[in-house]
Amino acid sequence: xxxxxxxxxxxxxxxxxxxxxxxxxxxxxxxxxxxxxxxxxxxxxxxxxxxxxxxxxxxxxxxxxxxxxxxxxxxxxxxxxxxxxxxxxxxxxxxxxxxxxxxxxxxxxxxxxxxxxxxxxxxxxxxxxxxxxxxxxxxxxxx
Numbered sequence: 001x002x003x004x005x006x007x008x009x010x011x012x013x014x015x016x017x018x019x020x021x022x023x024x025x026x027x028x029x030x031x032x033x034x035x036x037x038x039x040x041x042x043x044x045x046x047x048x049x050x051x052x053x054x055x056x057x058x059x060x061x062x063x064x065x066x067x068x069x070x071x072x073x074x075x076x077x078x079x080x081x082x083x084x085x086x087x088x089x090x091x092x093x094x095x096x097x098x099x100x101x102x103x104x105x106x107x108x109x110x111x112x113x114x115x116x117x118x119x120x121x122x123x124x125x126x127x128x129x130x131x132x133x134x135x136x137x138x139x140x141x142x143x
Contacts, residue, residue: 001013001034002018002082003036003038003039003041004036004041004043005032005036005039005041006009006036006039008036008037008038008039010036010037011034011035011037011043012034012035012036012037013032013033013034014031014033014034014075014082015030015031015032015033015076016030016031016032016034016035016042016044017029017030018030018044018049019033019097020052020053020056022056022060022070022073023053023065023067023068023069024069024070025060025065025070025080026079027059029055030044031044031048031049031051031052032044032048033045034049039090044103046090053077054077054103056073056077056078057073057076057118058118059084059111059117060073060074061074061114061115061118061119066108066111067104068099068100068101068102068107069100069102071099071106071110071111072100072101074114074118075100075114075135078114078117078118078124080114081118082097082100083096085110085113085114088113089107089109089110096110096130098135
């Protein structure tokens with residue numbers, strides 16, 4: 001197979017060791033990829049990397065720790081923007097930012113919502129339906 005880095009026909013399929021660190025908690029696994037025997041570069045397909053990162057997020061949801069870095073990692077794997085999470089929880093976007101940066105302790109209810117969205121596809125569809133049915137907020141107009 002041709003190497004995308006050096007262009008030589010020396011890339012071989014193999015499992016590649018991959019690590020993710022979330023605030024001091026290290027996750028290690030092997031993902032399918034290619035390694036060039038000439039230049040030693042490794043390549044992992046985006047879909048395989050996404051599956052690995054989703055597995056990390058699910059492990060965090062199941063075991064914790066309950067902290068800002070874990071909340072951010074799980075939220076991003078859903079994927080859900082911080083602004084959308086803030087709107088869903090009816091908190092200010094700055095509140096989500098403070099949780100995720102460790103400036104404030106993570107609200108347990110917020111953690112459980114993100115955990116549920118990650119682990120239960122039915123929760124994601126229920127939340128989406130609630131967001132679709134949410135009444136629009138009135139806008140004040142000065143005349």
